[in-house]
Amino acid sequence: PKVRVIWQVLLVGGLGLWLGQLISLGMFAGWARHGLPWSQGSGLLILGAMALLVPWTTRRQLYCHHACPHGAAQELLGGFRRLHWRLPASWHSLLGKLPVITLGMAFLGALLWPRWSPNQIEPFDAWILGAAVAVPLVLAVVGLLSSIFIPQAYCKYGCPTGALLKFVRSNNQLETWSRRDYAALGLLCVGALIVFGRPLVTPAxxxxxxxxxxxxxxxxxxxxxxxxxxxxxxxxxxxxxxxxxxxxxxxESSLSHWRKTSVTSDFNQLESTQPMGINQELAKLVAFTQKLSEATDGAYDITVAPLVSAWGYGPAGSNLPSPSPEKISQLLRQVGWEKLTLDLPALTLRKSDERLSLDLGSVxxxxxxxxxxxxxxxxxxxxxxxxxxxxxxxxxxxxxxxxxxxxxxxxxxxxxxxxxxxxxxxxxxxxxxxxxxxxxxxxxx
Incomplete structure (x- = not known):
């Protein structure tokens, strides 16, 4: 129906691409570790309540079928019926176990490695435009393309969040135990052994x-x-x-640009685009910051020294007038982590703009x-x-x-x-x- 297609387009464009609000294992793990985000995550709390509470009264998983942007995108792409493939029953049965297996591994992984995020094994972070990392982005692309040929491919054969939500949905009015319930009980027992078998850190x-x-x-x-x-x-x-x-x-003496004798200051004062010899310590720090800049698409940048100084937070002192928009625009042309070239084996650092300067204060x-x-x-x-x-x-x-x-x-x-x-x-x-x-x-x- 046209109404459903319009609703799916709104889900994909609004809840997905614009807001980036999707239920995920990473979200549930974050809530378990840090508590519910009452003040900053009300939208996700509503979606979470929809996903977890509605099935208890309606016997239907409302979120998966009607509110998930990723599911809506798959359904839209699966509209080309002539391209559909029919999987053999044996393949369907085998692949259908993958979401539950992935869910179990994610559950145990989150307990064993508290700093690990299950978001790394799901595609939903790819909906946060400009912040998607490689694995979620690849999972999203592969899953969506697969749905052209196999309807709801990721939902059926890859989604651990969907597998989790199925545990709060019953197919009939009689609450009888099934194999998935026994599997869940077994995982909970293993998780309890992991949690209670390790020493706890208490405030005392x-x-x-x-x-x-x-x-x-x-x-x-x-x-x-x-x-x-x-x-x-x-x-x-x-x-x-x-x-x-x-x-x-x-x-501080070796690396701070506030110290005139530091190697960082020597590089900042160099009015040349020729490679300059640096020590191994600075080389390793610059290599680390370059990785951060690349990972953040330049949001992190150690070459902002001219801008920081213009606002009165550099070695030139604080008694400076606020820079004009024209001045800021001029200084921005001197900034850019991509204008730095580091040669680690040769321990040299080169700038493509001789006005470029470094501020390592952030690291x-x-x-x-x-x-x-x-x-x-x-x-x-x-x-x-x-x-x-x-x-x-x-x-x-x-x-x-x-x-x-x-x-x-x-x-x-x-x-x-x-x-x-x-x-x-x-x-x-x-x-x-x-x-x-x-x-x-x-x-x-």
């Missing part, structure tokens, strides 16, 4: 309930502060602090965390928390708070870090007044 463990004293050290670098907390005794704190200060100062504090951690491990410490300018790195279990930018005396959230890193630092402290207006660091690149 993270706050030195073991009775071990905490040694705290402080210092300054990168225009901000650093703090190191170490649990335990039996070490010379003064000597260790001296080693940490030495390492932090070495990083140096996290890099300092890594270097301090390596130093502490070398000296036999394995239970510590490092904070450099808001960038956190924990070895062992530590309870940390995320500051509320609108209420510096309050906390937005308390979390437990165990052998993890966290970057909750923001821009709300980096402010200055210009022409009567408060400006925060971070102009768009």
């Amino acid at each position: 463990e993270a706050t030195a309930a073991e009775g071990l004293p905490i040694t705290e050290m402080h210092g300054g670098a990168f225009g901000t502060t650093w703090t190191v907390k170490i649990r335990g005794t039996g070490f010379a704190a003064d000597l260790l602090k001296r080693d940490i200060e030495s390492e932090v100062n070495r990083i 140096l504090q996290g890099y300092a965390d890594d270097r301090i951690a390596a130093l502490l491990h070398q000296q036999g410490h394995h239970d510590f928390l490092i904070e450099v300018g808001g960038e956190l790195l924990a070895s062992g279990s530590w309870h940390v708070g995320i500051e509320d930018p609108f209420n510096p005396r309050g906390l937005l959230e308390k979390v437990v870090l165990k052998d993890q890193a966290l970057s909750p630092s923001g821009l709300y402290r980096a402010k200055r007044l210009a022409e009567g207006k408060s400006i925060s660091l971070g102009p768009p690149p």
Whole structure:
């Protein structure tokens, strides 16, 4: 019917391409780990309620058949009946088991590797235009093209989210156990063994309930502060602090563009497009930032130094007028991560525009965390928390708070870090007044 076709087009264009709102295993895993997004994800909450609650009363899976943009796109592409293939019954039976198998593997994977996202094995992230990564994009394209020849191909033979939603749908009014119910029970038992068989991290463990004293050290670098907390005794704190200060100062002196003698400053001052020899440390950092720039389509860019400086956050100082639109347009022509050419084997760095300059401020504090951690491990410490300018790195279990930018005396959230890193630092402290207006660091690149 025409009405259904119109509805499917609206689903694909509106809920899919425009809003990118689709139910997925990654969404459910995120809710399980971090709670429901009441304030920011109301649309997805409504879809989730539709998918999980409606089947209990109607015996129909409303979301899959009437509200999924990916399913709607498949149905539209499957309208060419002359192109349809008929799969042998044996193939249909075999391929039909794949969604449940994938669901089980995703369930166990999410328990075994808490940082892994099931979004990596589903195509739904491809609907978020400009942010799709390789695997979801390939899955989306293959699934949609397959639906031209095999109606609803991905829904039938590839969708683990659909397999999950089938567990809340009954085919009849009599609630009898089926093989899928026994399979689900078995997965839940295995999951319970995984969860309860591993040591849990509790706030009590993270706050030195073991009775071990905490040694705290402080210092300054990168225009901000650093703090190191170490649990335990039996070490010379003064000597260790001296080693940490030495390492932090070495990083700042070698890599910060605020230091005129650093290799970064040497590169920024080079008015040439010829390759310049650099040290291995800078080469590795630039290689890392280039990967970030490529992964974000240039949203992350270490060549924004001229723009940052123009807003008063560079070595030139803060007593500068706000740049005009013409000035910003001019500076943008000097910016671009693709204008950098790194030769790792030869340890050289070249810029295609001699005005190009680097600002490594976005990675140096996290890099300092890594270097301090390596130093502490070398000296036999394995239970510590490092904070450099808001960038956190924990070895062992530590309870940390995320500051509320609108209420510096309050906390937005308390979390437990165990052998993890966290970057909750923001821009709300980096402010200055210009022409009567408060400006925060971070102009768009």
